[in-house]
Amino acid sequence: MRGNTLYIVVPCYNEEEVLPETARRLGDKLRSLMRAGKISPRSRVLFVNDGSKDRTWEVIAKLHMENSLLCGVDLSRNRGHQNALLAGLMTAGDKADMVVSMDADLQDDVDAVDAMVDKYLAGIDIVYGVRSSRKTDTFFKRTTAEAFYRLMNLLGAETVFNHADYRLMSRRALEGLAQFKEVNLFLRGIVPMVGYSSDTVEYERGERFAGESKYPLKKMVSFALEGITSLSVKPLRMITGLGFLVFFASLIMIIYNVVRWATGNTVTGWASIACSVWLIGGLILLSLGVIGEYLGKLYLESKGRPRFLIRQVLDEGDGE
Ligand code: UDP
Ligand code: MG
Numbered sequence: 001m002r003g004n005t006l007y008i009v010v011p012c013y014n015e016e017e018v019l020p021e022t023a024r025r026l027g028d029k030l031r032s033l034m035r036a037g038k039i040s041p042r043s044r045v046l047f048v049n050d051g052s053k054d055r056t057w058e059v060i061a062k063l064h065m066e067n068s069l070l071c072g073v074d075l076s077r078n079r080g081h082q083n084a085l086l087a088g089l090m091t092a093g094d095k096a097d098m099v100v101s102m103d104a105d106l107q108d109d110v111d112a113v114d115a116m117v118d119k120y121l122a123g124i125d126i127v128y129g130v131r132s133s134r135k136t137d138t139f140f141k142r143t144t145a146e147a148f149y150r151l152m153n154l155l156g157a158e159t160v161f162n163h164a165d166y167r168l169m170s171r172r173a174l175e176g177l178a179q180f181k182e183v184n185l186f187l188r189g190i191v192p193m194v195g196y197s198s199d200t201v202e203y204e205r206g207e208r209f210a211g212e213s214k215y216p217l218k219k220m221v222s223f224a225l226e227g228i229t230s231l232s233v234k235p236l237r238m239i240t241g242l243g244f245l246v247f248f249a250s251l252i253m254i255i256y257n258v259v260r261w262a263t264g265n266t267v268t269g270w271a272s273i274a275c276s277v278w279l280i281g282g283l284i285l286l287s288l289g290v291i292g293e294y295l296g297k298l299y300l301e302s303k304g305r306p307r308f309l310i311r312q313v314l315d316e317g318d319g320e
Contacts, residue, residue, distance in 0.1 A: 002170070003097035006033065006043040006117060009088035011081055013050040015104040016059050018208075023047075023063045023070050025110050030069050038117050042095070044071045044315065047104070048088040051078030064314045076309035082185040085165060087308040093174040095315075100168045102129075105208045108166040112203040116168040125173045125196035129166030132202040144217075148224045152189075157231030159188050160200070172196065182230065183300050183307060186223075189231040229293050236294060239287040246283055250276070 008026055012019065026045045033039045049057040049072060060072035073091050075084060085101055092099045098120045102108045108129060116127040152159055165187060169177065176194040177187075192198075228235065253276070260267050 004040050005097045006039040007092035007096035007099045008045045009101045010104050011048045011084035012104045014052045014054045016054045016056050019059045047072045048084045049074045050084035071315040074311040076311050079308050083308045097171050102166045109203040115201040119199050124199045125170040126198040127168040128160045128163045128200045130200045131162040131205045155228050155232050156234040184230045186227045186230040235290045
C-alpha cells in the first residue's frame with residue numbers, strides 16, 4: 001500500500017494579488033480530501049516564490065503563520081517557471097508520496113485534484129491534467145498554443161496534447177525525474193520520458209483570476225524553441241536534407257547553363273548569380289543558426305550550473 005501524503009506545488013512570480021484566494025481554495029481542497037480520508041494529515045500546499053519583485057514572499061510567510069497547511073520555498077532569485085516548479089517538486093518529493101503541480105492563477109480547475117488523487121490511489125504514477133477546451137483563452141493564445149503542440153510533435157518532441165504543467169506525480173515518478181539532470185528544462189517533454197503508468201484527467205481551463213499573464217509572446221516563443229531543441233535533433237537532420245536539396249537544385253542549374261552554352265545561347269547577366277548567392281547565403285546562415293542553437297545548449301549543459309538555489313523553506317520539520 002502506497003502512502004497518501006499529498007503536496008500541491010505552486011510556482012509564484014509576482015502573484016501577491018491572487019495568492020490569498022489561491023491559498024484559500026487549495027487549503028479547502030486539502031481539508032476536504034483529508035476529511036474524505038483520501039490523503040494524510042501531513043499533506044501540504046507548497047508555494048514556490050520565484051524571486052518575485054512584489055510582496056509575494058511576505059504574503060506566503062503570512063499565510064504560513066495563519067495556516068500550517070500552507071508552506072513555502074523561497075528561491076534565491078528568479079529562475080523561471082520550469083525551474084521554480086522543479087525546485088518545488090524536489091523539495092516536496094522528500095516528504096510527499098504524491099505531488100500535484102499547478103499554476104498560482106487558478107486557471108487550472110482545483111477540483112480536478114480529486115480525480116487525480118483517485119487515480120493515484122488506484123495505482124497510477126503520473127496523471128496529466130488535460131484541457132477539454134480552450135474557450136476562455138484568447139483566440140491568439142489558443143491558435144498559437146495549438147500550433148505549438150502540432151509543431152513540437154512534428155519535430156519529434158513528444159508531448160501530451162493540451163497538457164500544461166497541471167499534473168500529479170507519485171514519489172517514484174519524482175525520483176525518476178530527479179535523475180534527469182538537464183539544465184535546459186522542459187518538464188512537459190521530460191515527464192513522459194519517465195514512464196511508469198499514466199492517465200489523464202480532463203478539466204476546463206478558466207481565466208486568470210487576477211493579475212496578468214507572466215508569459216508574454218516573447219517568452220512563449222522562446223519556450224517553444226526551448227521545447228523543440230531540448231527534445232529533438234530533427235532540426236539538425238532537416239539541415240542535412242536542405243543541403244541535399246540545394247545541391248541537387250544547383251546541379252540542375254549547372255546542367256541547364258552548360259547545355260545553353262554548348263548550343264550557342266549562353267545565359268547573360270548577373271541576376272541569376274545574385275539570386276543563387278543570396279539563396280545559398282541565406283540557407284547557410286539559417287543552418288548555422290540551428291546548429292548554433294544546439295551548440296549553445298551543449299555549452300550550458302556542460303557547465304552544469306545549479307538549476308535553482310533555495311533561500312528558505314517554511315515547513316514544519318525544517319526547524320521553523
Ligand atoms: N511563473 C514563475 N516564474 C516566472 C514566470 C511565471 O514561477 O518567471 C509562474 C506564475 O506565477 C504562474 C505560472 O508560472 O503560477 C504560470 O504563469 P502564467 O499564469 O502567467 O502563464 P499563462 O497561464 O499565461 O501561460
Ligand atoms: Mg496562467
